[in-house]
Amino acid sequence: MRKQIAAVLLTLGLAQGAAAAAPDGIDIPFTRFTLPNGLTVIVSEDHKAPVVAVSVWYRVGSADEPKGKTGFAHLFEHLMFQGSENHKDEFFRPFELAGATDQNGTTWFDRTNYYETVPTTALDMTLWMESDRMGHLLGAIGQKELDEQRGVVQNEKRQGENQPYGRVDQRISANAYPANHPYHHDTIGSMKDLNAASLGDVKQWFGTYYGAANVTVALVGDITPEVARQKMTQYFGDIPAGPPVARQQPWTAERSQSTRDTMQDHVAQTRIYRQWNVPALGDPEETQLELAAAVLGGGKTSRLYERLVYKDKLADSVSVSVQPFALASQLQLQVDVKNGVDPAKVEAAVADEWKKFLAGGPTADELERVKIGTRAGFIRALEKVNGKATILAEGQLYRDDPAAYKTDLARIEAATPAQVLAAAKKWIAKGDYTLTVTPAPKDADFSGEDEMEKPGRAELAGRPESKLPAKQELRTVKSEVDRSKGVPQVTSFPDLTFPKLQRGKLKNGIEVVLAERHAIPVVQMQMLFDAGYASDQGRKLGTSAFTMAMLDEGTKELDSLEIARRAERLGAEIGSGSGLDTSSASLNALSSQLEPSLKLYADIVRNAAFRDADLARIRGQWLARIAQEKTQPTGLALRTLPPLLYGEGHAYAIPFTGSGTEASIQSLTQDDLRAYVRDFVRPDNARILVAGDTTLEAITAKLDAVFGDWKAPESALPKKNVADVAAPAKPRVFLMDRPGALQSLILAGVVAPSTKAKNNLEIQTMNGAFGGSFTSRLNMNLREDKHWAYGAFSFLQNALGQRPYLMYAPVQTDKTGESVAEILREAKDVIGPKPLTHEEIDKIKVGDVRSMPGEYQTTGAVLGALSGIVLYDRPDDYVQTLKPRIEAQTDAAVQAAAVEVVKPDALTWVIVGDLKKIEQPIRDLKLGEVKVIDAEGKTLR
Template identity: 85%
Template sequence: MRKPLTTALAATFLALGLTHGASAATTDAIDIPFARFTLPNGLTVVVSEDHKAPVIAVSVWYHVGSADEPQGKTGFAHLFEHLMFQGSENHKGEFFRPFELAGATDQNGTTWFDRTNYFETVPTTALDMTLWMESDRMGHLLGAIGQKELDLQRGVVQNEKRQGENQPYGRVDERISANAFPANHPYHHDTIGSMKDLDAASLADVKHWFGSYYGAANVTVALVGDITPELAKAKMLEYFGDIPAGPPVARQQPWTALRTESTRDTMQDHVAQTRIYREWNVPGLGDADAMQLELAAAVLGGGKTSRLYERLVYKDKFADGVTVGVESFALASQFKLQVDVKHGVDPAKVEAAVADEWKKFLKEGPSADELARVKVNTKASFIRSLEKVNGKATILAEGQVYRNDPGAYKTDLAQIEAATPASVRAAADKWIAKGDYTLTVTPAAKDADFSAQDEMEQPGRATLAGRPEAKLPPKQEFKTVASNIDRSKGVPTVATFPDLTFPKLEHGKLKNGIAVVLAERHTIPVVQLQLLFDAGYASDQGRKLGTSAFTMAMLDEGTKELDSLEIARRAERLGAEIGAGSGLDSSSVKLNALSSQLEPSLRLYADIVRNAAFRDADVARIRGQWLARIAQEKTQPTGLALRTLPPLLYGASHAYAIPFTGSGTEASIQSLGADDMRAYVRDYIRPDNATILVAGDTTMDAIVEKLNGVFGDWQAPASAVPKKNIANVATPAQPRVYLMDKPGALQSLILAGVVAPSTKAKNNLEIQTMNGAFGGSFTSRLNMNLREDKHWAYGAGSFLSNAVAQRPFMMYAPVQTDKTSESVAEILREAKEVIGAKPLTRSEIDKIKVGDVRSMPGEYQTTGAVLGAMNGIKLYDRPDDYVQTLKPRIEAQSDAAVQAAAKEVIRPDALTWIVVGDLKKIEQPIRALKIGEVKVIDADGKVAR
């Protein structure tokens, strides 16, 4: 009999809590119990029981990806993934719709080099519906796919490609793949493919791909959650047993294609700063050196205590950021370095410093302390990923698909545990001592146009001899099993749904009066805390913009006794995660600690909260990174819009009239000093302005005792907490249109906003339901129009940012440039119709209501999700039983009340529009719409003309 999962995890966490110098813990304690079986048709099923919540993760992995695409068919695996959501022979219509009605969470599909996967987490009672849907598209797809569906999804995918390439550094991955791997390597081209090949995809290609790769014998299905192996076997046989195995699939074979010489490349892009990429080809998943290289990457560039970060950011001050990591695949992996070069620094100096540290590492390897810290954090991160059932399903399915072993993660963890400085150094010397490809990306001229670059792709690395032949699997005899499912009856109905179990909130108080709110949750031995302050970006008013976010970011950069690096090292040794930040209305400091190490973690946490040092050197370092961040925001269409829209919506005197990124302006950050931050801490980061929220593996008596030990003597200053101006603002008398120029942009970002009632509004649920139906869900009106009908966008919708005062309601759509004005017109038409001729229908409203109710068991699987709900309860003055009573309140919403919410929020005649795109292509068509006065503004929101 396998021991319960919670027991296994508890043992693991106790092991991970060992202090540096203690003997290594065994990885046997980390266990995801599973059963595996194969259906007669060859389909592999992996099942793991986890009964902590009444939900089941269903993860369907097809062993086919872009590596299997023949020449001239790049991007086809991903295009086919999109087609799988278009409906099937027995379910006409969007695949997502039944799942929205059932309350599915974590639902999507993805394509990568070696696999295509589809996944969702559903209430236990929706298992039959889910398996029916997945099996219907696996066994009954082609009759539902015609030229119309192909053309539609081709357009969506092409806009996904444009959207990615319209971002800073958006063409880099394609360039690296082409130069990392030889032209005849399966990984030479990126997964999304070329526009030319996407245009050429035909219905014949669709049918051939489906017939070649989507047979049952090429599939693994992982079922994790509130299910037993016995039930899983019966259900899988019932729904999937009659699907043919399909032809045998020849497997691509591992091929590292190691380079023996270094190569260099440069490219320009619309970016704010120079970035250096360096890549080495290394072995794929399951290789004996794979985990050694993961550890090497973490030591070299896995965080602020890593070799390169400390050298380039702290010591030499050459860079704003450094990362090193391994992207792991089946046939080969990529060991990657990325450096953001500080403005004004010669990249050659950066490369020389990197080379120096690389040389030292290859000679000496990691220190014992470095390796110990990396091991603890690697294992702790792995365990934290297991709290959600879909996280475990992914691990099991990946192990089965790539390595024929759902428990392959145990081999990896054992290799991590057994690693020594010598073994890590040896692997590094073998694989990353030579043969790198270096790409330097530099800022292009503002008017540079890269819109035709797809047709001018560089060939990259030449063909290389020695590619291993793909191998067919051993011959097997498969058979189908007759099914008693009558698919003509359609999708099975989901008649009952499990109730949500949410912990009761308990209240306590520290000696100095700080309120403590606790939600006990003992599923894993972790405690999460949030010290919540009434502050946030809104508290910047009257101060230098960005003060709140910058000050909070500085808290863990040094205390009176510890410097920034020592804080990070201590957190790593404890397996603790500590972070501080701000939102619109609040600031907070969070702790995620192992139960066994809670007391020392709290001591470190309290030191960060109470004793921030704000040393000049640290301020200068973070200031440089912050200014680089602002510059990056100004190269991102979404960043530009979110920086400039709020001041236009709220007006200069309002606390929300700030960039919603919270980063402030260059001028404000340049002038921000330690005295400003100390004043901010005095005014806002204080015990009489704080609440401590706790969720996890503790009790009220225990946590109050521990918190009193570190916060009980914390006293407030004599001055009062400042007041924020969050008074109501008037809406514009008429629409306004602002255009921002992004020369050569492949897409235009459309953002239209208006102020809406506060999150505290009595009809907040009706407002949320309205938004879900209009633009906040996949099958909403806006997305179905611009994506699924017109295919002018990869996605479009609307959203509400939570706020204590009036919040912004925004409609957005990144659309292809030549459809910008048409998209603006469609968004405006939809906005007018939903409050006029075409109000939301009962079915549209009910879809959101039932989905919101039925998704709650999946939404609140994790301790972090519970803590998030507690945060909302505190911020928006909600009752303690807010979550437990949501179901009847959601169900009680009337159609009339939701329709009234639409009229209250969506005001087409008061919209403020921002469109970021290629001005020479979009200005005149938008002006011709005559929807309001049109002005051209710069990246700071200042009127240019």
């Protein structure tokens, strides 16, 4: 076995003695230059697709907020999307028209970043937009814009804290770091401080931190350094450098003593968090601690998972990980305690394993498996241009080295068990903060609490002084850009390059569909079975998802842990599961390890053992999952709405989480699982989809070697009932009580035509304009105009039968009734007095066409397209011919799709919130009959 591991390590470039500078040949070539105003630019060429990732990183985050201004960095990020002096409109709008993908902005402790991937021809527009808000923002921001985004951010805060365990992060930050540490408070901020934010704060923040010298821009994709230099100078060269920004210095602020804390929340089970302050990003010992964390709790083969979940059966899950930051990092343990188990027993078992690790450190085998997984994960991350841009920008921003990832990979490669043990002994042998979260009484109300206002760890002496950067002579350069002309128009767009599908068959008749692609040395495949949640019909609910989840929990010759260990040694990712109409088993393998990966994969698909011990373990985790779903507003709604939409007896009248019910999962037996496999997981019900670094001849031969002799049973394939159902004659309203909820979750649904419908494209376009995009009617109303929600959308779930069309909005509690009324008004308007306009429809059409080069960058995205082609009987050239079919849609056809799908008088509403606050306003709307139901969908009154 040691020889096998060594061979794999050698293949991956992980063996001792490999070149430290670029192990495994991993390299992101780049050019770096600095504009005269101090703005740093990193350029990396990647011409596999006609797109460019633009990633703009400002060296400012919530760690820079002074006392009384918490949450301001994130609030300012939102304001950056409000428009600028020369584009007084939503920032997203030109990008939707240009076909941008991967677009967003984020804020954390140490940075604020804005990013998008655009067609190469849209680069001028993108740089104009990013430079306009960097250099020309304040004239576009007034009290109205500030109030609007304040409301949006406050609803983002409510939405996060309304989730189970949603108040934990701030409690940990406040107790991990002293009150005078930059990380003492959470990025989202306090309601009090958000309310106090003023226009003066906006101007001061912009002037202090948003100068050009405080920025790194990474450009990765279909671009050259010469073009990048010219365009960056053209658009950004005249922006002032801004004042020098003092850099805060690393401060771990570790504890010498252990501290403990408890809190209650609306959760289904007790969760234990344990946290240590450890060295900052870039510190050699931080890398060693990441390896220690992976060995202790990085997956099912880790020490704590094996001990707590497999052996002692005390927990449903356990994980250990490191979150690295610029000033200090956090190593954190998280354990979900099995219901009925004393948390003290869990802590004792954790302490025992921790003690053993600190005595002997990791084994060579443990460390090698973690190294392989790290390297394989990094290779996969390089496929997207935005992924590479993030890696380069982070290295520059935090460590003044875009190639800092090479240092980390080399440290990982060279790490020895002794080094990992030494780092662990130094940093995680003492000084932990333990937080135990327990289920609160059902009527507990936390809506008036704000964790940000609670005291935590006291101030501590010794905070390092911030340091100003070395003095530079910076200057602007004259720009020839006439911003009065507005946003540059994008007049041409690159064509999509998509691999031609190839088809073959195995000896036993299984069809193979291949999309050949050699961008990275990885092969992805999916064995697709006609099954899914819908195949639960006539069986115990949850059978499909549960059975598929059990496939890799043991074969005739291998137990669950040995399967996981072998996958780790191969750098392979193997999974199985179910969706609404299909079940699948998937493999993501390194090309160099494809044959042994396929052998393991085939064993999992063909030889599931369903041992009693594994069945009991997964059953316990599954029941915990169902209980967790019932504490999540969205989970509650998605469990109860589909049965109401489809009615008893329909294959889709099930919780759309696929998890089933407690009663059905409790009663599942080995015979149930074996019967399901016999009926559905069989070669005459399978198709194999492949995308990546192989050829049809090669992959067919390799698949034949492991699947060619697989024979179908004599029994017939079962049928599924996905018959059409009629819309209800009138609206129905179902309320679910969640006492003390910070928001109400509104979900309104109706059945729509199948994904296979002839007018599927028109339905998709209609949805995009009505509620499926940022600038859609629903989101612009409830988020941007009213700021009652962080987001409000509509969406379609793909289905072979009638699919659900859902409108979704988590809204602040005191605006629940008004929000329902607005959603209903928008639904009535779109099929009545205010049909979708040509501009609204065209925006979605052109965005869909122009985004395709960015959408299909990855092998996974190509595999997803293959799945749609096979499942919905689309032609092999579906993707290549999609552009003219999208463009051919008429306004009238899209408007007709709205009338066909959006049926405001047939909506079924499920609203989850604090009944004592929302029930009467809902009843006053007189939408229709109102019923109060429980988490199982049973009527209470």
